[in-house]
Amino acid sequence: GDSVTQMEGPVTLSEEAFLTINCTYTATGYPSLFWYVQYPGEGLQLLLKATKADDKGSNKGFEATYRKETTSFHLEKGSVQVSDSAVYFCALSMSGGSNYKLTFGKGTLLTVNP
């Protein structure tokens, strides 16, 4: 079945450091790919998405590019802030089917220190 594998955390960085969180997927077709973020005590929020190969999703300084050849969707940010501390989830969905579900990775906890 469809699955998402993301790098295990926790990841601890200093403010203004470069961030990469790796995500790879397994799917039978051509999924849409997402990054969701969960701040402490809150529900998940969509951070960015990409719906086809070579698309780049971006939001709040975060970017991820849909790479079909490597089945990857790595999250990057050039300069992290303390306020970016959260759990980040990579996810996929298969478009157009009636049995829709969003399949998530296990999440990566990011802590940014001042």
Add this chain to the structure above:
Amino acid sequence: DSGVTQTPKHLITATGQRVTLRCSPRSGDLSVYWYQQSLDQGLQFLIQYYNGEERAKGNILERFSAQQFPDLHSELNLSSLELGDSALYFCASSPHPWGGDEKLFFGSGTQLSVL
């Protein structure tokens, strides 16, 4: 604030008991999704409803059931509770019957502790 409301925020109960978790979707959203988040399993899709009808089923146990009412709120019923059912249960909503590339809006979750 996502606009999705879940109650209660915390629930503590004993093994063998039955509980009901409630979710009110964003205004105008017809689809409701339930997810279970635990440390070992991560975020697992349980079930989806659209406009009162079950639309998709995931890893939902037979001891669990859900429904969506005419006013579009949803309830997740968990019975014969076991220690392993302790988890954070999220509800999410979206406007459409199936997602694909659309965005889900998540509530803040109900933390269930089974003692």
